[in-house]
Amino acid sequence: MTIVKCVVLFVAWLxxxxxxxxxxxTFSSPLNKARYQSLVEELRCPKCQNQNLADSGAGIAVxxxxxxxxxxxxxxTDQEVVDYMVARYGTFVLYRPQHSxxxxxxxxxxxxxxxxxxxxxxxxxxxxRKRRGRAS
Amino acid sequence: MRKIVLFFPLLMxxxxxxxxxxxxxxDAQYMPSALVGKAVPDFSLLSLQDDxxxxxxxxxxxxxxxxxWGTWCPACHVxxxxxxxxxxxxxxxxxxxxxxxxxxxxxxxxxxxxxxxxVLMDEMxxxxxxxxxxGAPETFVVSRDGIVQYRHQGVINAQNWPEIRGYMK
Numbered sequence: 001m002t003i004v005k006c007v008v009l010f011v012a013w014l015x016x017x018x019x020x021x022x023x024x025x026t027f028s029s030p031l032n033k034a035r036y037q038s039l040v041e042e043l044r045c046p047k048c049q050n051q052n053l054a055d056s057g058a059g060i061a062v063x064x065x066x067x068x069x070x071x072x073x074x075x076x077t078d079q080e081v082v083d084y085m086v087a088r089y090g091t092f093v094l095y096r097p098q099h100s101x102x103x104x105x106x107x108x109x110x111x112x113x114x115x116x117x118x119x120x121x122x123x124x125x126x127x128x129r130k131r132r133g134r135a136s
Numbered sequence: 137m138r139k140i141v142l143f144f145p146l147l148m149x150x151x152x153x154x155x156x157x158x159x160x161x162x163d164a165q166y167m168p169s170a171l172v173g174k175a176v177p178d179f180s181l182l183s184l185q186d187d188x189x190x191x192x193x194x195x196x197x198x199x200x201x202x203x204x205w206g207t208w209c210p211a212c213h214v215x216x217x218x219x220x221x222x223x224x225x226x227x228x229x230x231x232x233x234x235x236x237x238x239x240x241x242x243x244x245x246x247x248x249x250x251x252x253x254x255v256l257m258d259e260m261x262x263x264x265x266x267x268x269x270x271g272a273p274e275t276f277v278v279s280r281d282g283i284v285q286y287r288h289q290g291v292i293n294a295q296n297w298p299e300i301r302g303y304m305k
Contacts, residue, residue: 047270049165059235060270063261088268090170 025069032072039068039081042096046089169276169287170268176202176282177266184233184241184255195282196253199304200228202276203252203292204264206236207244209272215291216248222297223251227304231255234264234272277303 027033037054043064045056053061053068064085071081085093097103105112171177176192183190203219205212223229231252233241238257245255258264267276270289277286277300286303288296 046167046268049167058271060261060265063265067265086170088170088265089270090168090268092167 027069028073035078036069036072039072039078040065042094043068043082043085044093044095046093052095167270167289169284171276171284172287174284176276176278176284177263179256179263179266181232181256181258181263184231184238184245184257190254190256192282194254195230195278196228197280198228199277199279199285200230200253201292201300201304202230202232202267202278204232204234204258204267204269204272204274206234206272207240208236209234211291212273215273215293216251218291218293218297219251220249222292223253228253232258232263234258234269235261275300279303279305 025036027036040054041052043053045051045053045058045061045064047058047060048056051061053065067084068081071084076084082094086098091098091102097106099107176195178192180189180191182188201222205215219229229251231254233255236257236259238259241255241257245252256263261269267284268287273291275288275292276284277288279285285305286300288300292300
């Protein structure tokens with residue numbers, strides 16, 4: 001019986017480790033918690049480049065999560081937090097790029113290409129129709 | 137006319153091939169610093185040597201290197217002898233002991249020598265965040281007028297120093 005107890009305790013002890021890996025953060029409101037979570041998911045870790053802040057275990061990501069937490073609790077807006085990060089790490093940290101002249105093609109390029117494709121499509125259709133009209 | 141259109145995929149392939157070929161061998165991890173062209177941010181940190189509060193006004197006036205290091209950082213051990221050489225050749229190096237402990241940092245400088253004109257203690261790493269540091273070692277070249285000219289991530293050594301020196305002005 002004591003062996004079973006020991007095993008159960010050991011398993012429970014092992015289960016506690018994933019909890020230890022995450023920082024303990026207490027938020028003053030559920031809204032703040034939700035804002036924190038969406039921000040750390042949208043900000044990219046500057047060290048380990050294909051992870052967001054939420055997933056990264058790098059030292060700098062831990063620090064930046066802490067900073068995001070503090071800024072939210074201080075009453076900073078989401079935009080202020082994002083601007084703070086961009087001022088230090090560049091637009092690189094944004095998983096959702098800003099709308100600016102530099103990112104114009106990134107945002108609207110696909111629509112421009114779609115428009116061009118639609119133009120070419122109608123042109124070809126019209127040309128074919130004209131040719132068919134001439135043939136008949 | 138029809139025939140020319142048939143060559144379009146080949147043309148596309150050549151253009152894309154060219155673009156991809158040019159990207160080969162580039163360092164995909166390279167990330168430009170957002171601080172280049174900007175002034176060193178304001179700070180008030182303790183100096184390691186004499187526990188004095190140091191601000192931006194205490195920084196050297198000439199062009200200097202701002203080197204982030206820590207005793208916990210293996211690459212900093214590799215970099216240290218070269219920093220000693222640089223200091224001996226008259227380059228001003230300001231150290232930032234990044235996310236480290238005072239006693240260990242003091243021991244390090246005693247045992248290995250001190251290449252720094254001044255060492256700032258950034259125990260919490262906030263000054264590092266203000267400069268967009270992602271780890272150590274990381275070095276900024278600051279010009280005579282206090283503007284960040286260049287950022288180097290990783291170890292400074294004899295191979296990359298000539299390029300970095302080009303930014304010292």
